[in-house]
Ligand SMILES: *[C@@H]1O[C@H](CO)[C@@H](O)[C@H](O)[C@H]1NC(C)=O
Ligand SMILES: *[C@@H]1O[C@H](CO)[C@@H](O)[C@H](O)[C@H]1NC(C)=O
């Protein structure tokens with residue numbers, strides 16, 4: 001799996017040319033029942049995709065840069081071309097973080113209120129959010145999953161996943177001074193040649209069944225590290241927004 005969400009090509013000076021190629025492996029079907037496949041139309045009616053994850057039966061979390069004119073969520077999918085047992089639900093309201101900056105991509109987090117509640121079953125489940133004191137530590141290895149580009153630059157039909165190592169903040173600070181360790185996580189060992197990387201934008205970074213990060217962006221070289229949104233820093237905003245989106 002190769003981390004190159006199409007949207008980022010447009011908003012960041014990223015390039016795949018000369019970039020390294022990173023592989024993931026196909027997930028065991030439905031082993032990550034919180035995964036959401038997002039199909040988004042932007043303001044020019046261009047279609048693109050992102051990942052997301054179910055955090056309440058009526059709420060999907062994703063990256064703010066995955067926002068668009070309309071968004072459809074598919075739950076319960078493995079191969080997105082095979083729609084057996086999947087649930088398609090359109091998004092009633094998208095709430096990106098109010099301080100999201102589309103240039104620097106800080107505060108890259110968004111909540112999507114679904115038109116109706118998802119039916120929780122064997123292939124559709126919510127994932128736990130971190131506690132405020134939870135901190136991922138450098139050296140810790142967690143997993144990202146997504147339907148992003150494969151190494152041959154074609155989008156994957158099946159869910160792929162990859163294990164990535166949390167880096168010291170300096171590793172990302174050396175790449176760009178925009179990196180802010182209190183709200184972002186630096187992920188992916190630059191020395192690991194075999195290091196698989198990736199997942200689609202908006203997908204979860206999962207440590208011990210808890211989602212600690214959201215896939216946000218990569219640097220223009222295409223090599224690791226990646227920058228993920230640190231979910232534990234946004235808990236007050238998440239709780240407040242989820243309350244606001246409570247069904248009447
Ligand atoms: C979203 O926008 C696209 C392109 O304009 C349109 O074809 C599609 O029907 C829209 N979907 C919804 C659910 O509104
Ligand atoms: C890209 O690789 C995938 C997985 O190996 C394969 O299924 C797909 O057909 C390839 N796409 C192209 C355009 O070569």
Ligand SMILES: *[C@@H]1O[C@H](CO)[C@@H](O)[C@H](O)[C@H]1NC(C)=O
Nearest residue numbers: 107178179180181182183233
């Ligand atoms: C990092 O983010 C926090 C929280 O938004 C903010 O208070 C702090 O000023 C930021 N640090 C830098 C160096 O921008």
Ligand SMILES: *[C@@H]1O[C@H](CO)[C@@H](O)[C@H](O)[C@H]1NC(C)=O
Nearest residue numbers: 031033125206207208209210
């Ligand atoms: C994660 O959840 C699955 C399914 O509930 C469980 O089998 C597994 O042991 C859990 N893993 C960890 C690390 O807690």
